[in-house]
Amino acid sequence: MNSIKLSAYHRLYAFSDYQSMKAALPYMRRVVLAKRLDEVEESEARRFVGRYQEGGYMNYLGRLTQQRAKRSGTDSLITALQELFKSNGYSARYIAIERG
Numbered sequence: 001m002n003s004i005k006l007s008a009y010h011r012l013y014a015f016s017d018y019q020s021m022k023a024a025l026p027y028m029r030r031v032v033l034a035k036r037l038d039e040v041e042e043s044e045a046r047r048f049v050g051r052y053q054e055g056g057y058m059n060y061l062g063r064l065t066q067q068r069a070k071r072s073g074t075d076s077l078i079t080a081l082q083e084l085f086k087s088n089g090y091s092a093r094y095i096a097i098e099r100g
Contacts, residue, residue: 002088014092021094034096046073
């Protein structure tokens with residue numbers, strides 16, 4: 001499983017299909033969200049992604065600069081998935097977020 005750390009408490013896992021996500025869930029410690037990517041709402045995304053003190057959400061493609069902050073939590077989550085795509089090479093249709 002490939003994953004990316006979203007914040008101090010949350011880690012994002014991406015899966016290409018439902019079966020692979022379903023098979024991985026029992027091996028995760030505490031799953032707080034597991035669903036199809038296009039079903040994730042803004043309010044859910046905001047709970048898990050990193051946020052800058054002055055406003056905006058973390059851009060996982062350019063972590064060190066606040067100037068590249070994203071306006072919405074969903075955009076921030078998409079940048080995390082893009083970073084994962086660079087490492088594992090397949091698109092994510094399903095995601096799981098683990099607290100740990």
